[in-house]
Amino acid sequence: MQWTELIVFSALFLFVTVLGFVAAKWQKGETLEHLDEWGLGGRKFGSWITWFLVGGDLYTAYTFVAVPALMFGAGAMGFFALPYTVILYPIVFLPLVRMWSVSRVHGYVTPADFVKGRYGSHWLALLIAITGIFATMPYIALQLVGLEAVLRSMGLNGSGILGHLPLFIAFVILAVYTYQSGLRAPALIAFVKDILIYIVILVAIVYLPAKFGGWGEIFNDADAKFKATPAPGDGILLNANNQLQYATLALGSALALFIYPHSLTGILASRGRNVIKRNMVALPAYSLVLGLLALLGYVAISAGTKPIVNQATGRPDTNTIVPELFGANFPSWFAGIAFAAIGIGALVPAAIMSIAAANLWTRNVYKEYLKKNASPAEEAKQAKLASLVVKFGAVAFIVFIDPQFSIDLQLIGGVIILQTLPAVAIALYTRWFHIWGLISGWFAGMAYGMYLLYLIPSADKSRLHFGGSALPLNQLSIFGWHPFGGSAMTIYVGIIALAVNLIVAVIVTLIAKKAKVFNGTDQTDPSDYHVDEDNPRVKPIAAH
């Protein structure tokens, strides 16, 4: 047991717990009993708060733990996280402000609300809501994987159910203050999280390379390690077969990120269009940190860091690489701060994600099907309860099911959420697609994507299915025809599934339009997409 680390960690954890409860009173509106307040923090966050909130939301503990672990294990391929988070902002810059404006005029809380307003179809909205909830759940579970990696590095590495007890306690605390304070809790805690992360990364990036002979030495060590392994796909550079995978994975992940419900929650909580635009300029500061952090995977190679064996599963857990590297090379008090940064880094996104999932449940399932005339206070109550259910579901995932399963699910999550892109993102610009086109495209893309993921074994061949997202092109088949037979190049499954989705959506739309099938009603007006905060047409906050 590492007492110094544990004490520093606990002290900081206690501090953010207090913040979490105090947050309910921070900048408070007239009532917390409304989704605009509980679920969107009053829709009034300024540039700084949004920067911390969205930054804390997108750059999660899992990212900070898993990306270096991927670099440690596979090399250059893990660096896709940098292009992913660089191209992200130019891609979403224009659509996001449209989404904000239209949501602000009509009081939309979730992406499915928008789809329902745009197409007047609660079935299409239900499809989008369920997709969102399903894709978010394993993402929350993954935050626990990050938190647990830190706890186990501090010596809280028990076996069996009891081994998960520290994790369970941390999550109960999180669940209670999220229940009470809503989105204000992660917004306030994000300040602490991000400041800690920046301090830790800057120190790590200056101190550690110097300790192991400089970056040149570190890259040479990594190169030597990868050359010595039999695996053909690793190395400090990409090879002929994984470059397409690198580019498509970065692109697909960037397209997927802002249609995840939790990212949109952060955007909709902001005060106005300029707040969002400024953030699209300023958020890459986190990408820089993420890129530097990724390189710590190579530092761990030079340092000879060994992943610790997870007593609950009995296997070495590469996600402990970064915590182990910090633990072995920093004085214990600073390692404690580093562990707290990662641990608190898990709480912020987990809170936002559970709020986003709860909003989806409340607005697009509960209010739509179970209690049509629910008052705003009843909606808020329902969302609070749903956030508890979602979080305990995530804990159960980790405790009772192999954590590897949530990592696989998260991988699938990206492919799944991409299938909502035509209905959520393209619909911001055009209503050309027909409802039936969107629905058929969703089913086609989803089915084909799942089929392709099923075909992929894990890199070490220990599992035959759902082992990764890189599909060798020679396995790509169109009704038994292999257009790229013999090619060993790999590509990200999400992009193929999205292409299938779009093709089917176009074909069905053309048919439906020819047959003059009714295409729903559009609640929105073209000018809604440009409304800013000072416009009289914005919907009053927390109104009925």
Place this chain on the structure above:
Amino acid sequence: MPSEHKTGLRWSNWNLLLILPLFMLITPWFNQDEPRLFGLPFFYWYQFVFVPLGVLCVGLVYVKTKDQPVVTGKPDKLGVDDLDEGAN
């Protein structure tokens, strides 16, 4: 805003700058070890350079297209404490 045309789309040629960062996806242009910078292989530092480049592109588009709908009388204050005051 009745002056809006039917499609509701606004276009500025500055938006084309948003395409520039996407060029970092063309991996054959930079998938090499040499030349190194501070010990970092070309593959890594080249992609790091795209971070400020992306900021520059998005920032330019923001500044140059700002004249369209703007908020009046509500500057975004930089002090953290009074950030959200004045909203609603």
